[in-house]
Amino acid sequence: MSKKPGKNPVHRDDTRRLSRSIVCILTPKPQITDALRKEQTTINIAKNRASDLLSTSIEELSVLTDQILPVVTLEMPNYFRESADFQNGLSKGAELTDSVRGCVLQIQVSDSESPAVRNELGISHLVAIQICPQDGGWTNPNGLSSVIVETTAEKLPLLIHDIVLDIAMFHSWPYLNESYPRTEDRIEFSKRKSAFAVAKSLGSYYGPIKDASIEYFSFAAHCREAGIFQYMKYRDLWNEFITSELHAQKPPGLLEDPVQFILGFHHQAGQISRKKLALEVGRLKAGTYLFLLTRKRPARRLIRSRLAREFGRKSYRQGLWKIVPFGPGVPHVAILPFVSLFKFRVSNEQ
Helix, strand or coil: CCCCCCCCCCCCCHHHCCCCEEEEEECCCCCCCHHHHHHHHHHHHHHHHHHHHHHHHHHHHHHHCCCCCCCCCECCCCCCCCCCCHHHHHHHHHHCCCCCCEEEEEECCCCCCCCHHHHHCCCCCEEEEEECCCCCEEECCCCCCCEEEEECHHHHHHHHHHHHHHHHHHCCCHHHHHHCCCHHHHHHHHHHHHHHHHHCCCCCCCCCECCCCCCCCCHHHHCEECCEECHHHHHHHHHHHHHHHCCCCCCCCCCCCHHHHHHHHCCCHHHCCHHHHHHHHHCCCCEEEEEEEECCCCCCHHHHHHHHHHCCCCCCCCCCEEEEECCCCCCCHHHCCCEEEEEEEECCCC
């Protein structure tokens, strides 16, 4: 079959849509008290920090490893359950989110409900976070939630980051999307991942695993040393789990239409012209590339000038982008505060 010049084949994978993941923060019913105001301020600050940390980690993993992770945008609406019907509360909260995003629901949790409710609502795992004076680790509530994690308010943004980063890592493996397409399949995957963590006696930054029967554990939670995230340790842990427990070989990466991949998962997709992007991608040979886009204005004029030259412009502005080959020795990590990185692959095979 002949190839049209300037075109790349479209590799579609409809199973790659990110499943809804609900992070459940345990809070009392809304009452106008000083304690509640303080708690809500803490949670709102944690949301913003978790989102920033997540973007940085996805970019760092893309540069330091050969994984291609989709960007997961955190959409975390504040929602309190007023009804005594917990299932109704979860349903209303889930309606506030897009199916490709993680969210945080702030509700009062009772674990007397059946775990089957999660499946009915399309929730792959329900992580209940209890804000406490000190870390308490991971326990199995034997109810609706997959796990309850007790940690401090200071560590809350890190825990949210760790949970959602695992979601992005899952979706960087086409094999996993094909093997675990349905909600019930992904619940089973979470159980296998948790059993692996228990068998390996993995610790976490938020305390130990206290129940061997937990139904969810974040690998990212194990990969912090003195609060610093260890990217290569994280990659190696996932590789060990995938190859030894699931007996799968590491795939070469996501093979789908690069234009669709970038516009579908880049968190600044609204600033990218589809027509211009398709033109630029159509000129590329098979290989791995970085899509660079300016996202923040440096305070120093010298840095702005340097970045402007990097993008072939006389002056710096947000929204500039270009595509460069991915490879060792390219100092892109140094410009991360001002430029977002998005790794993708191009295949010229029919």
